[in-house]
Amino acid sequence: xxxxxxxxxxxxxxxxxxxxTTHAIDTMAQEVPSEGIREYPIPSRYYKDRVTLLxxxxxxxxxxxxxxxxxxxxxxxxxxxxxxxxxxxxxNGMLFTVSSSFAVSEYFxxxxxxxxxxxxxxxxxxxxxxxxxxxxxPIHTFSSQINLPSDKDEIWMxxxxxxxxxxxxxxxxxEFSGSSAKYIKELERLRFLTQMTQxxxxxxxxxxxxxxxxxxxx
Amino acid sequence: MIxxxxxxxxxxxxxxxxHPEYDNFLEEHWLFEAITECYIPLLSRLKKLENEGVExxxxxxxxxxxxxxxxxxxxxxxxxxxxxxQIELGEKEIARTAQEDxxxxxxxxxxxxxxxxxxxxxxxxxxxxxxxxxxxxxNKGSLEVITCGATHGFLPLLCVNEKAVEVQVEVAIxxxxxxxxxxxxxxxxxxxxxxxxxxxxxxxxxxxFFIVDxxxxxxxxxxxxxxxYAPVHTPHGVAAFGRDGESSKQVWSSKExxxxxxxxxxxxxxxxxxxxxxxxxxYINPDGQRVFTGYKYHKITGNSDYKEAYDPYIASCKxxxxxxxxxxxxxxxxxxxxxxxxxxxMVVSPYDAELFGHWWFEGPEFxxxxxxxxxxxxxxxxxxxxxxxxxxxxxxxxxxxxSSWGDQxxxxxxxxxxxxxxxxxxxxxxxxxxxxxxxxxxxHESNHVRLLNxxxxxxxxxxxxxxxxxxxxATASQYSISRTKEHIFNFNQLVDMLNSNxxxxxxxxxxxxxxxxxxxxxxxxxxx
Numbered sequence: 001x002x003x004x005x006x007x008x009x010x011x012x013x014x015x016x017x018x019x020x021t022t023h024a025i026d027t028m029a030q031e032v033p034s035e036g037i038r039e040y041p042i043p044s045r046y047y048k049d050r051v052t053l054l055x056x057x058x059x060x061x062x063x064x065x066x067x068x069x070x071x072x073x074x075x076x077x078x079x080x081x082x083x084x085x086x087x088x089x090x091x092n093g094m095l096f097t098v099s100s101s102f103a104v105s106e107y108f109x110x111x112x113x114x115x116x117x118x119x120x121x122x123x124x125x126x127x128x129x130x131x132x133x134x135x136x137x138p139i140h141t142f143s144s145q146i147n148l149p150s151d152k153d154e155i156w157m158x159x160x161x162x163x164x165x166x167x168x169x170x171x172x173x174x175e176f177s178g179s180s181a182k183y184i185k186e187l188e189r190l191r192f193l194t195q196m197t198q199x200x201x202x203x204x205x206x207x208x209x210x211x212x213x214x215x216x217x218x
Numbered sequence: 219m220i221x222x223x224x225x226x227x228x229x230x231x232x233x234x235x236x237h238p239e240y241d242n243f244l245e246e247h248w249l250f251e252a253i254t255e256c257y258i259p260l261l262s263r264l265k266k267l268e269n270e271g272v273e274x275x276x277x278x279x280x281x282x283x284x285x286x287x288x289x290x291x292x293x294x295x296x297x298x299x300x301x302x303x304q305i306e307l308g309e310k311e312i313a314r315t316a317q318e319d320x321x322x323x324x325x326x327x328x329x330x331x332x333x334x335x336x337x338x339x340x341x342x343x344x345x346x347x348x349x350x351x352x353x354x355x356x357n358k359g360s361l362e363v364i365t366c367g368a369t370h371g372f373l374p375l376l377c378v379n380e381k382a383v384e385v386q387v388e389v390a391i392x393x394x395x396x397x398x399x400x401x402x403x404x405x406x407x408x409x410x411x412x413x414x415x416x417x418x419x420x421x422x423x424x425x426x427f428f429i430v431d432x433x434x435x436x437x438x439x440x441x442x443x444x445x446x447y448a449p450v451h452t453p454h455g456v457a458a459f460g461r462d463g464e465s466s467k468q469v470w471s472s473k474e475x476x477x478x479x480x481x482x483x484x485x486x487x488x489x490x491x492x493x494x495x496x497x498x499x500x501y502i503n504p505d506g507q508r509v510f511t512g513y514k515y516h517k518i519t520g521n522s523d524y525k526e527a528y529d530p531y532i533a534s535c536k537x538x539x540x541x542x543x544x545x546x547x548x549x550x551x552x553x554x555x556x557x558x559x560x561x562x563x564m565v566v567s568p569y570d571a572e573l574f575g576h577w578w579f580e581g582p583e584f585x586x587x588x589x590x591x592x593x594x595x596x597x598x599x600x601x602x603x604x605x606x607x608x609x610x611x612x613x614x615x616x617x618x619x620x621s622s623w624g625d626q627x628x629x630x631x632x633x634x635x636x637x638x639x640x641x642x643x644x645x646x647x648x649x650x651x652x653x654x655x656x657x658x659x660x661x662h663e664s665n666h667v668r669l670l671n672x673x674x675x676x677x678x679x680x681x682x683x684x685x686x687x688x689x690x691x692a693t694a695s696q697y698s699i700s701r702t703k704e705h706i707f708n709f710n711q712l713v714d715m716l717n718s719n720x721x722x723x724x725x726x727x728x729x730x731x732x733x734x735x736x737x738x739x740x741x742x743x744x745x746x
Binding site for chain 1: 247248251265288374375378408413414415432434435436437438439440441442444446450455457460462463467481555557558559572576607609612613615620621626627628629631633635638639641642643645646650687696697699703704706707710730741
């Protein structure tokens with residue numbers, strides 16, 4: 001990482017909000033009532049418990065759910081007098097909460113939860129305590145920050161390789177995770193092994209090669 | 219001496235639209251217009267470059283739905299009729315303008331010859347199949363054809379059921395094998411939309427590279443140190459190429475870009491709207507609705523409604539000027555970037571292929587002149603992403619930021635208050651498909667197999683990102699909503715047939731003919 005990199009990163013950032021969203025199909029399509037257009041009935045619900053969280057942008061997320069009558073009955077939830085509660089969490093705890101009286105509905109959440117994994121829990125309140133019903137799959141949120149690596153975090157990889165699984169396995173077993181010094185040491189060990197492999201078997205698409213900046217084949 | 223590399227990438231895509239129940243269906247014209255104004259003009263310019271000995275390298279996606287439509291006998295039969303009608307209208311226009319409108323007589327002649335030459339190229343060079351042209355240059359090595367999602371599904375919003383994403387990619391690979399007889403090396407992610415973990419699926423399918431918007435690399439974890447001027451590798455070892463904003467904007471921007479030049483053809487003025495109804499009625503929508511005919515006699519002229527006559531010769535000269543300008547700017551950009559890099563920089567310029575020819579009528583001529591300019595000066599080299607990876611196989615490892623190339627750069631265009639209702643159904647259908655594929659994994663009952671295969675086709679067609687996009691832009695939104703609901707309805711109808719073991723064979727045959735995409739499909743692809 002040096003001043004040149006800072007310049008290249010700066011140059012890579014578009015100078016204005018220009019985007020490519022004006023697709024050609026948008027110019028081909030014309031809003032013309034067509035005799036071929038008919039109405040197709042589609043299900044209003046699927047009779048299946050579900051809570052799903054989807055990312056929209058850095059500060060907006062989409063939550064939809066369906067809680068079945070069976071589930072409501074089983075937990076004694078009467079939506080005429082009670083509400084369902086939906087909570088958004090990350091690894092550090094709750095970020096957002098919203099409640100609803102509808103068993104099938106949706107909600108757009110506004111909040112900046114950048115660069116982390118978040119998930120939603122559906123539940124209800126019982127004696128002031130949140131009772132969990134279902135959990136959504138986690139989603140990885142967006143980042144709007146430049147995340148400059150330290151020299152130690154710069155990792156370079158040769159085409160056609162898949163080093164991460166090997167590295168992950170190595171670091172997990174050897175308890176190197178969490179220590180950048182040991183991480184680099186492990187990288188160097190892998191590079192040595194790779195060089196040994198290459199000198200023994202020649203360079204092929206399945207061989208491994210890890211390096212730091214400056215070691216590229218340029 | 220080569221100072222840098224330019225990587226032009228075209229994204230060729232249209233959603234699967236086929237209505238055998240109608241002789242003339244408006245939305246089928248998207249394909250016919252794109253073939254006439256974009257694909258054939260591009261292929262004919264590439265042939266011209268080859269004949270002139272001009273070296274060029276171009277990457278283009280041909281999405282599976284587009285390839286399937288270009289290979290569909292029913293649609294190509296309609297396309298042949300479309301061309302005949304265009305030529306017939308040209309004959310009428312030559313006669314009319316000679317008598318009544320001499321100011322536009324040369325324009326009428328120009329379009330008549332344009333459509334005649336298109337027909338000749340289609341019949342004789344392409345032998346009635348546009349894919350032949352792409353295969354020819356792909357096999358020659360001057361064109362790198364890449365794939366896309368099976369039906370252009372917006373993968374980050376489908377990954378609630380990861381199998382749905384895997385099937386979008388796996389079916390795309392099979393479609394590429396069917397149409398191009400080899401595995402694709404790269405993929406244009408639908409809408410350049412990336413999410414964390416997608417690279418694993420790409421890697422498992424043998425894909426070596428994909429394209430993202432600039433902020434996917436600038437805001438990556440960690441940030442790509444060379445910005446978008448060198449590729450990166452993802453944790454699973456797939457290369458990501460970032461879009462260069464400057465060169466994209468130069469061509470794409472409707473305000474500052476080349477297509478807005480006053481001498482270029484005006485897109486909106488068309489005889490379908492300008493001429494008397496009784497005269498033009500046979501060449502517009504059968505229900506009498508006025509639509510574009512492709513006969514456009516005016517140039518952009520300026521910002522007002524006042525428009526002057528279009529002069530194809532002056533417009534053609536302008537493409538040479540713009541090609542020189544683009545080349546000059548890339549040269550300067552690359553010289554500048556070289557000062558900061560320890561390798562030869564690359565500039566990646568991805569565009570919608572249909573921009574060249576449809577929206578920007580002179581676009582294919584611009585590309586032709588640009589490749590000539592590059593070949594003449596030999597300071598920039600046009601290459602493919604694979605060419606760059608061959609030269610520089612070692613790249614920084616980053617996890618690209620989830621992103622798309624849509625407005626605002628994230629997922630807003632495809633998920634907002636107007637189209638969010640779609641996703642509940644897509645996720646449920648994918649879950650059901652997984653369940654039914656498992657339940658019927660050992661079946662050899664041919665009717666069950668037909669039902670399950672058609673269920674998968676309906677699911678894939680419902681997943682197309684185009685419908686959500688067109689709902690947001692409020693163009694053809696009625697049709698887009700109807701198409702989404704149609705596939706959801708069809709899917710559930712097929713499920714009911716399967717559950718009740720009461721098959722409406724007439725209905726099944728109809729769906730198999732109408733939504734006939736991917737003849738090779740096998741529902742077992744949805745098994746884990």
